[in-house]
Amino acid sequence: MKFSPLIDELIDAFKVLPGVGPKSAQRMAFQLLERNRSGALKLSQILHDAMEHVQHCGSCRTFTEAEICEICSSAKRAESRQLCVVESPQDIVAIEQTAEFKGRYFVLMGHLSPIDGIGPNEIGLHILDKRLASNAYDEVILATNPTVEGEATAHYIAQMCKSYDLQATRIAHGVPVGGELEYIDGNTLSHAFSGRRSL
Amino acid sequence: MKFSPLIDELIDAFKVLPGVGPKSAQRMAFQLLERNRSGALKLSQILHDAMEHVQHCGSCRTFTEAEICEICSSAKRAESRQLCVVESPQDIVAIEQTAEFKGRYFVLMGHLSPIDGIGPNEIGLHILDKRLASNAYDEVILATNPTVEGEATAHYIAQMCKSYDLQATRIAHGVPVGGELEYIDGNTLSHAFSGRRSL
Numbered sequence: 001m002k003f004s005p006l007i008d009e010l011i012d013a014f015k016v017l018p019g020v021g022p023k024s025a026q027r028m029a030f031q032l033l034e035r036n037r038s039g040a041l042k043l044s045q046i047l048h049d050a051m052e053h054v055q056h057c058g059s060c061r062t063f064t065e066a067e068i069c070e071i072c073s074s075a076k077r078a079e080s081r082q083l084c085v086v087e088s089p090q091d092i093v094a095i096e097q098t099a100e101f102k103g104r105y106f107v108l109m110g111h112l113s114p115i116d117g118i119g120p121n122e123i124g125l126h127i128l129d130k131r132l133a134s135n136a137y138d139e140v141i142l143a144t145n146p147t148v149e150g151e152a153t154a155h156y157i158a159q160m161c162k163s164y165d166l167q168a169t170r171i172a173h174g175v176p177v178g179g180e181l182e183y184i185d186g187n188t189l190s191h192a193f194s195g196r197r198s199l
Numbered sequence: 200m201k202f203s204p205l206i207d208e209l210i211d212a213f214k215v216l217p218g219v220g221p222k223s224a225q226r227m228a229f230q231l232l233e234r235n236r237s238g239a240l241k242l243s244q245i246l247h248d249a250m251e252h253v254q255h256c257g258s259c260r261t262f263t264e265a266e267i268c269e270i271c272s273s274a275k276r277a278e279s280r281q282l283c284v285v286e287s288p289q290d291i292v293a294i295e296q297t298a299e300f301k302g303r304y305f306v307l308m309g310h311l312s313p314i315d316g317i318g319p320n321e322i323g324l325h326i327l328d329k330r331l332a333s334n335a336y337d338e339v340i341l342a343t344n345p346t347v348e349g350e351a352t353a354h355y356i357a358q359m360c361k362s363y364d365l366q367a368t369r370i371a372h373g374v375p376v377g378g379e380l381e382y383i384d385g386n387t388l389s390h391a392f393s394g395r396r397s398l
Binding site: 002003004005006007009010013014016017018019024026027028029030031032033034036037039040041042043044045046047048049050051052053054063064065066069070088089090093096109 | 201202203204205206208209212213215216217218223225226227228229230231232233235236238239240241242243244245246247248249250251252253262263264265268269287288289292295308
């Protein structure tokens with residue numbers, strides 16, 4: 001025991017947070033005790049509510065406390081007949097910020113990784129299969145991460161689309177805007193060359 | 200709104216933690232939702248308990264959920280008749296780890312800082328005054344931080360000790376063990392010279 005039992009427990013509990021070790025946990029505990037008890041009580045309450053009520057959207061699998069998330073329940077988002085497949089809910093936010101895409105999403109909550117025991121069912125591809133079969137889409141945009149697992153997952157889903165005669169597209173890989181060619185890795189550069197477009 | 204209202208609230212609530220900005224808060228929220236709901240519920244519960252029950256020790260002002268903290272309630276710690284004055288509860292832990300000091304503590308929970316409106320009463324010197332008057336101590340060790348405010352606070356308490364004819368000592372300033380002279384600042388070096396001891 002270093003402090004009183006309750007304070008020790010609090011410091012220990014903070015270590016569930018990503019990137020928080022013993023020293024940061026101690027700092028968090030004392031900062032809240034000294035300066036912001038009302039903020040801490042509010043955090044405690046919301047943390048409890050969120051863990052109890054946030055579930056997966058029944059349609060796209062993103063996190064939401066509603067049965068069906070806002071995007072899936074908006075009729076307007078169905079008009080484009082496009083479905084964008086992403087790995088995580090955070091990816092939806094990133095894509096929404098571009099205001100480029102007006103269709104619906106499907107969130108895998110991960111990627112295929114047989115070595116970790118993550119197969120098609122673990123990333124909800126049986127649910128995606130039903131949505132592809134619903135004849136609600138003309139195009140499936142595969143926006144998984146440009147990693148080995150992300151590429152494999154995109155390839156797998158593209159095969160699924162084929163059986164429903166759906167067009168599957170992959171987001172472009174290439175040089176990031178504002179980047180300098182000199183510092184771009186060779187793999188990205190060859191993607192940029194093979195994906196070149198006429199002006 | 201970026202995610203669902205409850206998730207947005209959760210991300211916002213995490214920002215009360217020191218060193219946590221929007222991106223880390225988002226990472227924490229999703230990590231807990233995806234991977235560790237039981238840990239998050241436990242954190243929520245302990246956070247609530249700690250904020251409700253942790254108060255200041257009636258004797259030394261450190262944080263504890265008991266009326267009187269463990270060190271203050273141990274009769275053995277009174278035997279040395281030494282009182283160590285520190286700025287924060289974390290300082291107690293650092294000193295306890297050395298196993299050098301066997302007396303009792305007094306925690307200021309800060310230091311004198313008139314510019315921020317922190318005077319003697321804000322750091323509990325009226326409580327310290329009563330303890331000094333109790334005739335329970337022979338020596339008061341001033342272990343405030345070696346900063347301008349810490350030095351001023353130590354000086355102020357030393358004056359208080361004088362009126363009770365108590366010996367006040369200040370922890371030594373000098374070259375840290377394992378440090379290299381070359382990289383020590385001049386102020387510390389002059390303290391190290393003026394505080395030299397014969398071997």
